[in-house]
Amino acid sequence: MKTFQSAAGLVQIKPIQVKYAAPLFQAIVDSRPAIGDFLPWAMDLSLKDEKDFLLREKNRQFEGQPLVFALVVAGQPVGMLDLHAVNEAKRSAEIGYWISQQYQNQGIVSRAVELISEHALTRLALGRLVLRIKEENQASRRVAEKAGFIETGLVDDFLCYERCQ
Numbered sequence: 001m002k003t004f005q006s007a008a009g010l011v012q013i014k015p016i017q018v019k020y021a022a023p024l025f026q027a028i029v030d031s032r033p034a035i036g037d038f039l040p041w042a043m044d045l046s047l048k049d050e051k052d053f054l055l056r057e058k059n060r061q062f063e064g065q066p067l068v069f070a071l072v073v074a075g076q077p078v079g080m081l082d083l084h085a086v087n088e089a090k091r092s093a094e095i096g097y098w099i100s101q102q103y104q105n106q107g108i109v110s111r112a113v114e115l116i117s118e119h120a121l122t123r124l125a126l127g128r129l130v131l132r133i134k135e136e137n138q139a140s141r142r143v144a145e146k147a148g149f150i151e152t153g154l155v156d157d158f159l160c161y162e163r164c165q
């Protein structure tokens with residue numbers, strides 16, 4: 001779908017595929033200490049859970065476009081990015097993401113969020129995108145700011161950031 005160059009190599013944002021289950025699961029296992037505080041589901045996830053998730057999500061679409069993507073660095077799936085809580089009436093959605101600890105703090109997620117936001121605002125004609133971030137998650141707060149999101153306040157113990165058309 002989208003590609004860009006990073007210090008780690010070529011990054012591709014590709015619709016998820018079930019064949020990515022094993023490498024994504026391994027990335028989660030290897031990164032549990034870094035992502036577990038912010039993504040509690042990662043702590044108990046099994047390979048079967050990951051396969052089941054990818055099977056469920058691979059066909060999730062809006063306006064004929066996929067909503068769930070793998071972050072593939074130098075040919076290896078190392079994270080995910082998705083649009084969820086899509087509200088057709090309000091033309092809004094939330095963005096979620098995670099990336100292997102090995103690839104954190106390299107600007108990959110910021111650029112990926114920026115690109116998926118542009119896709120959502122133009123191709124999907126959404127008017128409002130939201131990131132919900134735990135207040136102590138400084139890395140995700142930097143992602144939001146680098147990707148052009150504006151902090152709008154605290155809701156249900158999450159800082160909300162928005163980017164509008």
